[in-house]
Amino acid sequence: MKLRILALLALSSSATALWPFPSKRFKSNGLISAGELGLQGVQGRVVAFGDLNGDQFLDLLVLSEDQRKVDAWIWDHNAFSYIRSTTVASFIAGHIVNVVPADLNYDGRxxxxxxAIGKEGKQLDLSLHLGEGDNTNYSSPRTLPPSGLAQPIILDSDGNMKLNMLGLDPDGAMKLWRNNDDTSGTFTLTPSPLSSRACKLADPHSSAVVDFNGDCLADLFLSCEDQRFQIWTRSPGSQGGYVLAREGKLPKGAGAVSFADMDRDGTLDMIFPVCKSFSSKTGVGLDCSIHIVYNKQIPLCPSAGGISSGGGKSKCRSPGNLCVADDAFGFDFGENAGDAYSIIPLSSILPNHDSLLLTDTSHNPPLPVPLRIGDANLDGYPDVLAVVVGEASVDRVPVLLFSVPGKEGPSMSAANVLDVKPHVQQRFGITGNMTTAATSGTHHRRFFKSAKHGAEALAQITDARGVAFVDLDEDGTLDILVQRNGAQTGSRIAFIQNNFFQDAFFLKAIVLNGACPSGICEKSSGKYKPFGATNPGASFKYTVLDTRGERSAAFGTQLPQTGYQALHTPYAFLGLGRTNNYIETLTAGSTSPQSATTLEGVIPNSKLVLNPNTDGTDWRRELFLRPGEWMWWVLFTLVGATIILFVVVLVLHINEKREDERERKKALHHINFDAL
Structure with missing residues (x-):
């Protein structure tokens, strides 16, 4: 009997070892607490994401609580955890306010x-630590010319894929930190590429490098003092330069601005919180609403052919020619904007909450807390991650708001949130009676609903000070990073695994900076792949057919912002929704001499790596497929079906041979009577 039991146990263990399906780490359908994932005891905060060692997994840069030390943490796929790698920098004087991972000396690392706050607290001291070797090793700091307190913007202003910085010098003048392109990471302070009409950057600001006019070339959004903004469009080519295209003013009480294609029409929209009152002591805004200002551009053609007016000017974009500039683009903040300007009171989404955390006062100086945008359910419409505040400004709870189809709902009129002086009316094109300001019913293109069922892991956190989307283990779902102040459990960092069942697809896309056009960098220190060297401001515009055969266009952007610990992933994460087909067309844009490339038939649930050439030749393309959990089931089904068909054919073949043999024997015994 014992021998039988031992034999059964041995057989069971052998079957388990041979079973190709790994056991699931997270089994519940919903948001699941994943803990600190190796960051136990860390008292600082995550300040940046990046692929530090080029293994295509997302690593972390962590700033200590006293803001004087930065550590690199590397993702270990096998351990499903972060492991501390090295200390990047340790400051003796001053405190660090922002950390930007970028390939600034153009070597693919x-x-x-x-x-860091510098001289008498009136300037930022800039220092650069160059990546060395084939791992996370960094050089001693190289000192760059200091800037004003408004953090500089990282961008490629010359169209050569080499990164410069745009910002204010300590005297308040707009300057360009031009990359000397000498592999040593030195910069020279030069005049700004913008005209004298450029505004003075606010501190803090939401400036971004994104495409506004639809040509897939990154333009420039400047967040200015007094809630004003400017949009400078970029002309193609290395000598293109910037032209002031739009300027305006955000509503009073507006927070940090984020950018995403909120209505899935292939254009980039603005989204930001607005609160009627704000406490600089707590960082909490009261009576808040979410504002979405939709970009007005030429729409996508419903069929493959474009429609033209009598003058030959296209009224719509054909799927094969998505990156055509529309110089008439615009954002309408006026009262008569209709559904092009949605103002959604937070209380209409969360009846028990109307307050948002706008700044994190535990950071020195206070850090903006923007609405985090990402497609958590892969339906093609970006969702919102925010921190809501309970009564008495005590509980600070992270919430996930899913984007849902628009509906009739409460909305504050534009007159209620804008300064409607005559010059403002003229600036925004506002017309009509601006004297009344009342809450009215308005149709919203998109609305939001809070994730309730399955979101208990988020709701249990009451000490959040910041949130961000992150794809843990690169499994194709947007998970959540919650930064905490430690008041609840002492923990400062928490990860929430997004384990909702999704019947939709995704695409990750990344444009590299072309430092190694062949895809492999060969340096004196050895060979390595430049997967971490991304191009800020790269754009992706694609068309896809849904299950009903309807075509839609969508837009995604890569690293639009790098200031004030923006916490963007180094790639664009695109939800595709439900589709039975490949991605019809995908156009990627960058600041390289060949500013865009178009691909057809891209496979969903994959990662697309594009590497431009600085000489203007064709881009290098790599597609990495993510093995799905269903892969083995498909293989087994295919093998099983093949075996069944083989057995059926074999049986039929044997039966036919037997029948032929019987007929042959009958013929042998047949008597030919005619012969007799």
Missing amino acids: LDVLLM
Whole structure:
């Protein structure tokens, strides 16, 4: 009997070892607490994401609580955890306010740019730590010319894929930190590429490098003092330069601005919180609403052919020619904007909450807390991650708001949130009676609903000070990073695994900076792949057919912002929704001499790596497929079906041979009577 039991146990263990399906780490359908994932005891905060060692997994840069030390943490796929790698920098004087991972000396490795409060608290000292070797090793700091307190913007202003910085010098003048392109990471302070009409950057600001006019070339959004903004469009080519295209003013009480294609029409929209009152002591805004200002551009043609007016001007974009500039683009903040300007009171989404955390006062100086945008359910419409505040400004709870189809709902009129002086009316094109300001019913293109069922892991956190989307283990779902102040459990960092069942697809897309056109960098220190060297401001515009055969266009952007610990992933994460087909067309844009490339038939649930050439030749393309959990089931089904068909054919073949043999024997015994 014992021998039988031992034999059964041995057989069971052998079957388990041979079973190809790994056991699921997270089994519940919903948001699941994943803990600190190796960051136990860390008292600082995550300040940046990046692929520090080029293994295509997302690593972390963590700033200590006293803001004087930055550590690199590497993702270990096998351990499903972060492991501390090295200390990037340790400051003796001053405190670090921002960390930017970027390839600034154009060698295909991620470097680390540090911004720290400098001389008498009136300037930012900039230091650059160059990536060395084939791992996360960094050089001693290289000192760059200091800037004003408004953090500089990382961008490629010359169209050569080499990164410069745009910002204010300590005297308040707009300057360009031009990359000397000498592999040593040195910069020279030069005049700004913008005209004298450029505004003075606010501190803090939401400036971004994104495409506004639809040509897939990154333009420039400047967030200015007094809630004003400017949009400078970029002309193609290395000598293109910037032209002031739009300027305006945000509503009073507006928070940090984020950018995403909120209505899935292939254009980039603005989204930001607005609160009627704000406490600089707590960082909490009261009576808040979510504002979405939709970009007005030429729409996508419903069929493959474009429609033209009598003058030959296209009224719509054909799927094969998505990156055509529309110089008439615009954002309408006026009262008569209709559904092009949605103002959604937070209380209409969360009846028990109307307050948002707008700044994190535990950071020195206070850090903006923007609405985080990402497609958590892969339906093609970006969702919102925010921190809501309970009564008495005590509980600070992260919430996930899913984007849902628009509906009739409460909305504050534009007159109620804008300064409607005559010059403002003229600036925004506002017309009509601006004297009344009342809450009215308005149709919203998109609305939001809070994730309730399955979101208990988020709701249990009451000490959040910041949130961000992150794809843990690169499994194709947007998970959540919650930064905490430690008041609840002492923990400062928490990860929430997004384990909702999704019947939709995704695409990750990344444009590299072309430092190694062949896809492999060969340096004196050895060979390595430049997967971490991304191009800020790269754009992706694609068309896809849904299950009903309807075509839609969508837009995604890569690293639009790098200031004030923006916490963007180095790639664009695109939800595709439900589809039975490949991605019809995908156009990627960058600042390289060949500013865009178009692909057809891209496979969903994959990662697309594009590497431009600085000489203007064709881009290098790599597609990495993510093995799905269903892969083995498909293989087994295919093998099983093949075996069944083989057995059926074999049986039929044997039966036919037997029948032929019987007929042959009958013929042998047949008597030919005619012959007799």
